[in-house]
Amino acid sequence: MEMRERLNTALKEAMKAKDAERLSTLRLINAAIKDREIASRIDGEEQTVGNEEILAILGKMVKQRQESARQYEEAGRLELAEKERSEIKVIEEFLPRQLDDDEVAAAIDAAVTEVGAESIRDMGKVMGALKAKYTGQMDFGAVGPKVKERLN
Template identity: 75%
Template sequence: MELRERINAALKQAMKDKAAARLSTLRLINAAIKDRDIAARGEGKEDGVGNAEVLAILGKMVKQRQESARTYEEAGRLDLAERESAEVVVIEEFLPRQLSEDEIAAALDAAITATGASSIRDMGKVMGELKGKYTGQMDFGAVGPLVKDRLSA
């Protein structure tokens, strides 16, 4: 089942279950996807965005909510932090399983080998390869420094 269909099915189920918080989060997800669809149509892509871009949107939404929850906790607003964390749980249902550190290391090695990267100048090629294969499965902000270390060694 395509990602959009899974999200819409979950939205309908949340309506039936009268799960207000879950429904709200699912509507936010749909709104973000539709917003990117509109932008994509403006760029000439009539079909809107694909699964890979939907995964990127969901990853960005998770990261935003984690940062907000951290900020709320620092400000002593635990009620708001809990709400953000609950939204993260709902959004993560639609993301693929995150890779472990060992799996990330193996993916880095494979990407470096596949691109023939030998220096720090090839970092963009390696990151492109990883994003193409592992969108939604790893945090590229954390992987970037690992790639840099591997290529500069």
């Protein structure tokens, strides 16, 4: 099932169940996708956002909420931090399972072999291969240093 269809089905179910918190988060996801579509319009032509872009949007939303939750905790606003965490749980339902450390290391090794990377200059090729295959399954901010270490 397409990501968009899954989101719309979940939205309808949340409406029927009168789950206001879940409904609010799903509407935020839809708004973010719509914003991306509007931003990508070319000469008035509507551009639809594909599954890969939706996964990237969802990943970005999770990161934003993790940062917000951390800041709320530091400020002593635990109820707001908890709200951010509940939004993260809803968003993560639509993301693929995150790879563990061993799987990430294996994916890096496979990507290095696949692109024939030999030095740090090939880091962009390796990261491109990883992003093409594992969008939404790993945190590329954390993977970058691992790739760099592997290539040194």
